[in-house]
Amino acid sequence: MKRLVRTFLSVCLFISLATLLTGCYGRNEMEETAFVTAFGIDKGSDKEFKLTILVPAPGKIAGSGSAGGGGGEGGSENPPYWLASAEGRTLWECFQELSKRSSRRIQFAHAAAAIIHENVARQGLEPLIDTFHRNAQMRPDTNVLVTTEPIEDILQVAFPLESLPSAYLARLQLFAHKHSQTTEYEVGDFYASSQAGQEAVIPRVSICKESTPPARSEHDEEKEKPPPKALLIEGAAVFRQDRQVGWLDGQEIFALESIRGRQVRNPLSVEVDGIAYTIVIRENYRKIKVIPNLSNLGNSEIQIKVRYETDLGEVQRGGLTITNEVLNKVAVKAEEQVSTLMRNLIQKAKYELASDIFGFGELIRRKVPDRVWRQVKGHWNKEFPNLIVSVDTEVIIRRLGMTVRSPYIE
Amino acid sequence: MTMHKGYIDKHQLTVLVTLMIMGSYFLVVPRTMAYFAGSAGWLGVVVGSLGGVIVGSLVVALHRRFPSHDLMGMSEVVLGKWLGKLWSLLFFLYTLAFAVITREFSTTILTPFLADSPIGPVLVISMIIMSYLAYSGIESIARTAQVFLPLIVLSILPLLVISISSGDIGQNLPWLGKGPAAIAMAGLNAGAVFGEVVVFTVILSHLRRTTDDIAALGWGIFFAMVPLVLITIGGVSLYGHEGVTTLSFPAISIARRIKIGIYFERLEAIFIILWFVLSMLKIGMVLVASVITLAGIFELKTYQPLVLPTALLSILLSLQFETDYSVLEFVDKFTTYTLPTSILFPGVVLLVAIIRGKREVPQ
Numbered sequence: 001m002k003r004l005v006r007t008f009l010s011v012c013l014f015i016s017l018a019t020l021l022t023g024c025y026g027r028n029e030m031e032e033t034a035f036v037t038a039f040g041i042d043k044g045s046d047k048e049f050k051l052t053i054l055v056p057a058p059g060k061i062a063g064s065g066s067a068g069g070g071g072g073e074g075g076s077e078n079p080p081y082w083l084a085s086a087e088g089r090t091l092w093e094c095f096q097e098l099s100k101r102s103s104r105r106i107q108f109a110h111a112a113a114a115i116i117h118e119n120v121a122r123q124g125l126e127p128l129i130d131t132f133h134r135n136a137q138m139r140p141d142t143n144v145l146v147t148t149e150p151i152e153d154i155l156q157v158a159f160p161l162e163s164l165p166s167a168y169l170a171r172l173q174l175f176a177h178k179h180s181q182t183t184e185y186e187v188g189d190f191y192a193s194s195q196a197g198q199e200a201v202i203p204r205v206s207i208c209k210e211s212t213p214p215a216r217s218e219h220d221e222e223k224e225k226p227p228p229k230a231l232l233i234e235g236a237a238v239f240r241q242d243r244q245v246g247w248l249d250g251q252e253i254f255a256l257e258s259i260r261g262r263q264v265r266n267p268l269s270v271e272v273d274g275i276a277y278t279i280v281i282r283e284n285y286r287k288i289k290v291i292p293n294l295s296n297l298g299n300s301e302i303q304i305k306v307r308y309e310t311d312l313g314e315v316q317r318g319g320l321t322i323t324n325e326v327l328n329k330v331a332v333k334a335e336e337q338v339s340t341l342m343r344n345l346i347q348k349a350k351y352e353l354a355s356d357i358f359g360f361g362e363l364i365r366r367k368v369p370d371r372v373w374r375q376v377k378g379h380w381n382k383e384f385p386n387l388i389v390s391v392d393t394e395v396i397i398r399r400l401g402m403t404v405r406s407p408y409i410e
Numbered sequence: 411m412t413m414h415k416g417y418i419d420k421h422q423l424t425v426l427v428t429l430m431i432m433g434s435y436f437l438v439v440p441r442t443m444a445y446f447a448g449s450a451g452w453l454g455v456v457v458g459s460l461g462g463v464i465v466g467s468l469v470v471a472l473h474r475r476f477p478s479h480d481l482m483g484m485s486e487v488v489l490g491k492w493l494g495k496l497w498s499l500l501f502f503l504y505t506l507a508f509a510v511i512t513r514e515f516s517t518t519i520l521t522p523f524l525a526d527s528p529i530g531p532v533l534v535i536s537m538i539i540m541s542y543l544a545y546s547g548i549e550s551i552a553r554t555a556q557v558f559l560p561l562i563v564l565s566i567l568p569l570l571v572i573s574i575s576s577g578d579i580g581q582n583l584p585w586l587g588k589g590p591a592a593i594a595m596a597g598l599n600a601g602a603v604f605g606e607v608v609v610f611t612v613i614l615s616h617l618r619r620t621t622d623d624i625a626a627l628g629w630g631i632f633f634a635m636v637p638l639v640l641i642t643i644g645g646v647s648l649y650g651h652e653g654v655t656t657l658s659f660p661a662i663s664i665a666r667r668i669k670i671g672i673y674f675e676r677l678e679a680i681f682i683i684l685w686f687v688l689s690m691l692k693i694g695m696v697l698v699a700s701v702i703t704l705a706g707i708f709e710l711k712t713y714q715p716l717v718l719p720t721a722l723l724s725i726l727l728s729l730q731f732e733t734d735y736s737v738l739e740f741v742d743k744f745t746t747y748t749l750p751t752s753i754l755f756p757g758v759v760l761l762v763a764i765i766r767g768k769r770e771v772p773q
Binding site for chain 2: 006009010012013016017133136137139140141186188191192194195365366367369370
């Protein structure tokens with residue numbers, strides 16, 4: 001009897017598990033899902049937000065190669081994706097609007113990039129951040145970008161090497177650290193930025209203007225201009241709390257990342273005695289020290305020392321034997337250049353942007369939590385410009401490359 | 411009491427203790443710890459494990475006095491028949507409070523993964539599984555756990571270490587967080603979960619006679635503490651100590667951000683599978699403890715008939731929470747007052763036993 005009950009129960013268990021746990025209740029078929037690979041948020045013309053999504057058409061991507069160009073207008077072939085936008089008071093309203101048009105269920109879980117327009121960023125990201133985090137579809141590892149261009153234009157750029165604009169964007173982000181002219185920011189980073197003492201710096205994406213080839217024949221110019229061929233991820237938008245307050249360019253980002261202690265790989269061009277040298281940064285180390293000023297908390301001092309391990313990349317003079325004296329001169333010059341860059345950036349952050357992009361507040365929280373941070377936490381943005389920051393850089397040129405003295409043509 | 415259904419050895423005891431503590435807490439520990447202790451959340455877990463050691467040693471001391479009785483039997487001998495029954499009834503109610511785990515369990519499956527599904531099927535499935543586990547008895551649970559837990563721990567540890575390296579470990583500074591008082595408060599809350607070893611007053615009488623049951627218990631607490639500490643550090647590294655307090659399901663949010671190079675991403679499925687197994691085994695174990703106690707109160711020969719009604723009762727109780735927030739609120743209150751409770755259950759019995767000089771007569 002007992003055996004029978006047990007058998008019966010286990011059969012029941014297996015049947016119910018097999019039928020219920022497969023998720024057949026709220027089933028989502030792959031073929032009936034529209035995977036958004038990139039989306040953008042702009043201000044609507046008459047409503048609060050405009051949501052633009054890019055959904056690749058699975059059947060069309062394979063083998064389409066470079067034929068999938070353009071925004072769809074004029075081309076004989078349709079682009080291998082669906083680009084659509086809708087306006088609404090909230091993001092959910094936009095989403096609903098888009099759902100009405102889509103023959104498939106729209107899914108955000110595979111979005112590689114979220115592009116936010118400057119108009120929205122300047123107004124404050126607060127209403128967006130919540131949706132990003134509350135919705136289980138949104139991933140914390142989606143890259144965030146800020147732009148000044150219309151989002152539709154960005155999502156239509158057809159880079160010849162990639163089949164989809166979103167794949168292009170994602171790979172651009174992936175290789176951003178190779179040139180150190182921009183930074184990285186993911187949706188999940190909003191959590192760290194929401195703590196006082198560390199402001200958000202979100203990379204900027206723009207359309208590359210110059211790479212558009214000239215029209216082949218004169219009468220083509222009358223027609224529509226060909227869609228731009230390339231994007232550019234360079235520089236970043238600086239935020240104070242949730243509002244954008246300004247921009248940083250590529251060189252400033254290089255200085256910022258060095259101060260933050262992240263790895264940079266930047267070529268530095270230096271001119272010594274009329275000869276142009278290029279040194280390439282291989283590694284960099286940061287030492288940072290907080291000297292709290294207890295009588296005047298805001299006037300605490302932060303000493304930063306950055307050491308760059310570099311290699312000689314280029315010397316624009318043949319027949320020049322590279323000696324330690326030459327290297328020293330170059331290094332000293334490079335140190336000056338980088339220090340100036342950093343000092344300028346610190347001035348800009350303190351007075352122009354009034355935004356603690358370096359995370360000095362966070363540093364103080366870690367190092368002197370009780371004596372300083374607790375007192376200045378509430379009004380850190382006001383205290384931050386009073387901070388005394390001193391920068392010291394050290395450039396060491398280690399490797400000369402494949403030649404000590406390049407050939408010289410007399 | 412002749413309710414023995416199988417015996418467990420000391421390795422299985424260790425595994426069960428680890429399971430008991432880690433089972434449900436693994437999912438939420440970074441949030442509660444960071445909430446109380448700030449960046450020193452992991453220290454809260456360490457302090458909390460002391461609570462587990464205290465409760466554990468009380469449980470073992472009781473067990474050594476009454477090797478063949480569970481809590482019901484002991485309290486009847488020590489406190490007298492009716493008072494003992496009352497005491498056991500209180501303990502039964504305490505185990506029923508674990509219904510909240512069932513609720514947390516289903517919410518964790520529903521919100522991130524089955525967004526369109528109602529709660530019913532998930533609860534029914536978990537009821538079926540936990541009833542089946544409870545029917546099979548403590549020995550089956552122990553054996554299942556012995557197979558799964560080492561696998562789980564071995565696969566989860568590298569993930570946790572990677573989660574720390576994916577984030578900024580400096581977020582865990584200052585290492586004293588909000589200060590010693592806050593850490594003590596965090597410890598009290600973590601201690602509530604470590605204090606769940608009090609359930610072993612029921613289970614220990616199934617232990618094969620060995621001398622070092624306290625060591626097995628201690629190891630179990632230690633093995634549970636390590637992943638809990640790691641996930642707290644990982645959570646704070648990835649989200650900051652303020653950010654982590656805002657997460658509904660910290661373990662899943664952490665898993666979502668773990669990256670191994672650029673190839674391995676989106677590992678939350680692994681987390682949820684592991685956690686599902688852990689959680690189900692734990693709920694089954696609590697249900698066993700609960701029905702054994704109830705059977706003892708009603709002086710039943712076997713506890714099996716009570717399994718299904720009790721499981722149903724706990725499912726219905728878990729539906730009493732109106733919103734997710736009420737679950738959070740309850741868990742917060744529950745964990746704040748549970749450590750004293752879990753000390754009291756074996757503590758009072760032991761104290762009275764010592765005062766009245768009661769001790770099991772060896773046969």
